[in-house]
Amino acid sequence: MPVENQFSLSCPLPISDYPRVLLAHGGGGKLMHQLIESVFVSAFSNLTLSAKLDSALLDLPQNKIAFTTDSYVVHPLFFPGGDIGTLAINGTVNDLAMIGARPLYLSAGFILEEGLPVETLWRIAQSMSQAAREAGVQLVTGDTKVVDKGKGDGLFVNTAGIGVIEHDLLISPSSIASGDVVLLSGDIGRHGIAVLAVREGLSFESDIQSDCAPLSSVVSDLIDNGIHIHCLRDLTRGGLGCALVELAEAARLCIHIHETSVSVRDDVQGACEILGLDPLYIANEGRFVCIVPPSEAQHSLEILHNHPVSTNASVIGEVKNANAGIVTMATAIGTTRIVDMPSGEQLPRIC
Amino acid sequence: MPVENQFSLSCPLPISDYPRVLLAHGGGGKLMHQLIESVFVSAFSNLTLSAKLDSALLDLPQNKIAFTTDSYVVHPLFFPGGDIGTLAINGTVNDLAMIGARPLYLSAGFILEEGLPVETLWRIAQSMSQAAREAGVQLVTGDTKVVDKGKGDGLFVNTAGIGVIEHDLLISPSSIASGDVVLLSGDIGRHGIAVLAVREGLSFESDIQSDCAPLSSVVSDLIDNGIHIHCLRDLTRGGLGCALVELAEAARLCIHIHETSVSVRDDVQGACEILGLDPLYIANEGRFVCIVPPSEAQHSLEILHNHPVSTNASVIGEVKNANAGIVTMATAIGTTRIVDMPSGEQLPRIC
Numbered sequence: 116m117p118v119e120n121q122f123s124l125s126c127p128l129p130i131s132d133y134p135r136v137l138l139a140h141g142g143g144g145k146l147m148h149q150l151i152e153s154v155f156v157s158a159f160s161n162l163t164l165s166a167k168l169d170s171a172l173l174d175l176p177q178n179k180i181a182f183t184t185d186s187y188v189v190h191p192l193f194f195p196g197g198d199i200g201t202l203a204i205n206g207t208v209n210d211l212a213m214i215g216a217r218p219l220y221l222s223a224g225f226i227l228e229e230g231l232p233v234e235t236l237w238r239i240a241q242s243m244s245q246a247a248r249e250a251g252v253q254l255v256t257g258d259t260k261v262v263d264k265g266k267g268d269g270l271f272v273n274t275a276g277i278g279v280i281e282h283d284l285l286i287s288p289s290s291i292a293s294g295d296v297v298l299l300s301g302d303i304g305r306h307g308i309a310v311l312a313v314r315e316g317l318s319f320e321s322d323i324q325s326d327c328a329p330l331s332s333v334v335s336d337l338i339d340n341g342i343h344i345h346c347l348r349d350l351t352r353g354g355l356g357c358a359l360v361e362l363a364e365a366a367r368l369c370i371h372i373h374e375t376s377v378s379v380r381d382d383v384q385g386a387c388e389i390l391g392l393d394p395l396y397i398a399n400e401g402r403f404v405c406i407v408p409p410s411e412a413q414h415s416l417e418i419l420h421n422h423p424v425s426t427n428a429s430v431i432g433e434v435k436n437a438n439a440g441i442v443t444m445a446t447a448i449g450t451t452r453i454v455d456m457p458s459g460e461q462l463p464r465i466c
Numbered sequence: 467m468p469v470e471n472q473f474s475l476s477c478p479l480p481i482s483d484y485p486r487v488l489l490a491h492g493g494g495g496k497l498m499h500q501l502i503e504s505v506f507v508s509a510f511s512n513l514t515l516s517a518k519l520d521s522a523l524l525d526l527p528q529n530k531i532a533f534t535t536d537s538y539v540v541h542p543l544f545f546p547g548g549d550i551g552t553l554a555i556n557g558t559v560n561d562l563a564m565i566g567a568r569p570l571y572l573s574a575g576f577i578l579e580e581g582l583p584v585e586t587l588w589r590i591a592q593s594m595s596q597a598a599r600e601a602g603v604q605l606v607t608g609d610t611k612v613v614d615k616g617k618g619d620g621l622f623v624n625t626a627g628i629g630v631i632e633h634d635l636l637i638s639p640s641s642i643a644s645g646d647v648v649l650l651s652g653d654i655g656r657h658g659i660a661v662l663a664v665r666e667g668l669s670f671e672s673d674i675q676s677d678c679a680p681l682s683s684v685v686s687d688l689i690d691n692g693i694h695i696h697c698l699r700d701l702t703r704g705g706l707g708c709a710l711v712e713l714a715e716a717a718r719l720c721i722h723i724h725e726t727s728v729s730v731r732d733d734v735q736g737a738c739e740i741l742g743l744d745p746l747y748i749a750n751e752g753r754f755v756c757i758v759p760p761s762e763a764q765h766s767l768e769i770l771h772n773h774p775v776s777t778n779a780s781v782i783g784e785v786k787n788a789n790a791g792i793v794t795m796a797t798a799i800g801t802t803r804i805v806d807m808p809s810g811e812q813l814p815r816i817c
Contacts, residue, residue, distance in 0.1 A: 141815075143704025143749075144808040169561040169700070170534035172631070175526070183521035184573035184626055185609045190617075210520040222535035224624040226577070258536045258624075262815060266541075266619035273575040273609075275535055275626030280523070349520070353494025398494075457495040464492075464613060 136231040141261030151259060154233065155223075158240035159247070159254040171255035173220055175279055181216035183207060184275040190464040192239065192269055195309045196325030199272060200242030202400060202466055205329045206351065207276040208250045212331040213347045213403065215286040215338060216278030218250060223257040223274050228267035236270065250329035252276070278331075282338050288365030290345040295434040296412035297370060298405045300333070300425035301326065302378040303355050307397035307462050308386045321382045328401030333422040337405065342415050346406040349399075351466055353457070356395040358404060359442045360456040367439045372432030372454070374446045396457055398465040406434065487582040492612030502610060505584065509591035510574075510598070510605040522606035524571055526630060532567035534558060535626040541815040543590065543620055546660045547676030550623060551593030553751060553817055556680045557702065558627040559601045563682040564698040564754065566637040566689060567629030569601060574608040574625050579618035587621065601680035603627070629682075633689050639716030641696040646785040647763035648721060649756040651684070651776035652677065653729040654706050658748035658813050659737045672733045679752030684773040688756065693766050697757040700750075702817055704808070707746040709755060710793045711807040718790045723783030723805070725797045747808055749816040757785065 139146045187203045197205075204221065211218040223243065227236065247254050284290075306325040312318070330349060337344055346366075348358045355377065363370045379387075379394045387394050401424055407415045412430060419428035442454035490497045538554045548556075555572065562569040574594065578587065598605050635641075657676040663669070681700060688695055697717075699709045706728065714721045730738075730745045738745050752775055758766045763781060770779035793805035 138814045139809060141703075142808070142812075143702070143708050146809055147703075148807075169564040170532040170567060170627075170629070172565060173531050173533055175531060180524050180526060180628075181521040182524055182571055182573060182626075182628060183607050184575045184624070186575040186577050186611045186624060188577060188611045188613050190613075213520040214523060216521060220533055222533060222626045224535045224537040224575075224626070226537050226539060226622055226624075256534050260537045260539045260622075260815075262539050262541075262619060262622075265616070268613060268617035271577055271611075271613075271622070273535070273537060273577075273624035273626075275533075275573045275575075275624075276521075277533060277628065278521070351494070352492075352498075357494050456499075457493070458490060458497055461493075463489045464611075 134233055136227045136229055136233060136236065136261055138229050138261050138263060141259060147259065154237050154240050155257055158244040161253050161255065171220065173255065179280040181211050181214050181278045181280060183210040184273060185210060186271060186273040187466060188271050188464050189310060189466050190268060191314055192235065194313045194325060195322060197327040198239055198242050199270065200239035201246045201327050203272045203274045204243050204246035204250060205327050205400060206466060207274040208252060209330045209349045211276050211278035212334045213349050215282060215284055215334060215344065216280050217335065218252045218276055218278040218331050220277045221247065221252050221254045221274050223254055223272060225259045226267055226271040227259065227261045228269050229261055229264040231269050239270065250331060284338065284344055286344050286347055288346055288362050291362065291366035291368060291406050291434055292345065293368060293434055293436045294409050295345055295406045296409050296430055297372060297432040297434065298407065298412065298415055298419065298428055299377060299431045300403050300405065300419060301427045302380050303350060303399055303402055304379055304383040304387065304394035304397040306400045307465050308383050310465055311462055319382050319386055323382055323386065326399050326401040328424045330401065330403055330424060333419065333424050336418050336422055337415060340418050342411050342418065343408055344405060345408065347403055349403040351400060352398050354396040354398055356454050357456055359454060363442050364440045369435040369438040370432060370442045371435055372444050374444050376429050376431040378427060378429060392461050395454065396461055398462065400466065485584055487578045487580055487584060487587065487612055489580050489612050489614060492610060498610065505588050505591050506608055509595040512604050512606065524606065530631040532562050532565050532629045532631060534561040535624060536561060537622060537624040538817060539622050539815050540661060540817050541619060542664055543586065545664045545676060546673060548678040549590055549593050550621065551590035552597045552678050554623045554625045555594050555597035555601060556678050556751060557817060558625040559603060560681045560700045562627050562629035563685045564700050566633060566635055566685060566695065567631050568686065569603045569627055569629040569682050571628045572598065572603050572605045572625050574605055574623060576610045577618055577622040578610065578612045579620050580612055580615040582620050590621065601682060635689065635695055637695050637698055639697055639713050642713065642717035642719060642757050642785055643696065644719060644785055644787045645760050646696055646757050647760050647781055648723060648783040648785065649758065649763065649766055649770065649779055650728060650782045651754050651756065651770060652778045653731050654701060654750055654753055655730055655734040655738065655745035655748040657751045658816050659734050661816055662813055670733050670737055674733055674737065677750050677752040679775045681752065681754055681775060684770065684775050687769050687773055688766060691769050693762050693769065694759055695756060696759065698754055700754040702751060703749050705747040705749055707805050708807055710805060714793050715791045720786040720789040721783060721793045722786055723795050725795050727780050727782040729778060729780060743812050746805065747812055749813065751817065
């Protein structure tokens, strides 16, 4: 097993013979085995993966587990602050974290378009390897399919994840109560604008990087410090706006937020104004809302401020009994508006 | 929850307003919620899925679990004997079964091409629902992404699966021993030829249907009857030939098979001859090899014959110490040939 090769900076040898993905790389024969060995096994070395069984065999520390999946189709594959590989690891890690699970194991299913440079695949596998290490998860099983040129778009990847629940909290919209405080972990809108900028060839005065990050460790900090978290939600597709509407509807309560408390960087706000976008609905990949009992809001905020992914966390609102299922926002100009769920999406293929 | 709707024969109402998938169906807003409610929640109704958390919360009966994933890109989506949905359930169920796990929970990640008829998606979701019921698994978490027209091919789906190991066998190539007997569960080549026929508009005198089927229950029968299974492998991409070469290489032993014992239906053999294909390398979706100690071969065969997925099982060969890593075949004409692993694939996008 080429364990030492895990973070080498150049592609292993066999790739140079086949610099682009061929349909035959999906065929179950020698070429597929070479591709898996040289790209995936070298990037994700671990004993479970290298056993090359049809399934990974896993020992879990306890019985209560969480299971999730997401496919990633972001276009383009690389953007400031990350790539489809970092997204695919962090997105699934974060889905587990959002119900308070500690992420342990991930699967990866690749759909490659014929003609994809193997170098591109290799870079993405390296990103995934690094992101998995940072998030403390192991990629233990995988699959590769190849579709004909023109029937895909370079590379799509699906990750599924398994985590363990090591506490007795029910972190769910059903635990949200009237009077609860809504915390936001940082500024919003950066991931969407970073992807859009590179897609459309826009340049801004400052460098807008995706906020893509794993959230499992900050959630652990909250739980380990005894915070009785009622609900968590990461702000991916649909952004803060959609996330809050989903939670208000599921909890059958009203969530009231204050526009001036929602942090949006000036350069992101400027880009949104030029492009006619509302930062409230722009996707983030490392931001979440955390809903806690009012007596624990201040302590929660201190814990969030002590973690690098949420140093700028703030209280943005509270939960009320009135207007069940509705999100209201006190605007910067002193009015109150309803935050609705948009019909479609502002930015396709953002994750 | 529209549980009663689970097996209804017509699409739920909201679909008629949007007969084709739009990019907005992937956007996290109202349209995506409608699509998920009307197609997926109605097809896969269960309490875990309807909780609509970012992850499914699962209780497993014990700690030793198996985890696997596969993406499905078969073209066309529908073929005699199944569709991409039945494949996506049975393929992942079978990967779990092949290490002796009892499949419990599946995830599904859909990548839809803009313009896909929602009716098509709905039919596939219904197939998946039925296949999951037949295999005794629950689909508990999912994800939907939409890519622009021309950047996908109708529908791709990834499933990941979790199963429990309820025995002490190590079902793995490392358990294969010299003297072991190789059993094949039935005739080979039907899935590949069935897909190819509809893809290329070929018609044969007889109706060749895919052998797609769940294999978990026959594996349970073997284990419950005390068979000390050494190794199992389903014969998907690359067919019987690739599967045996993989096993021989991993076990560092020789697998010797007898061509006349490998059952190929006359119509499949005829189609292969016309098309210049070797049935040994054609994908199956409901066939497997089972490697057992010689003293248990007869009993294993009787158990296989009693299960509908393997009524025509046969002994096809044995494991030898000579020629480590090589598969040899005694041919019908009395010679011995080496069964090699092909470089690429005969039939792309077969699963």
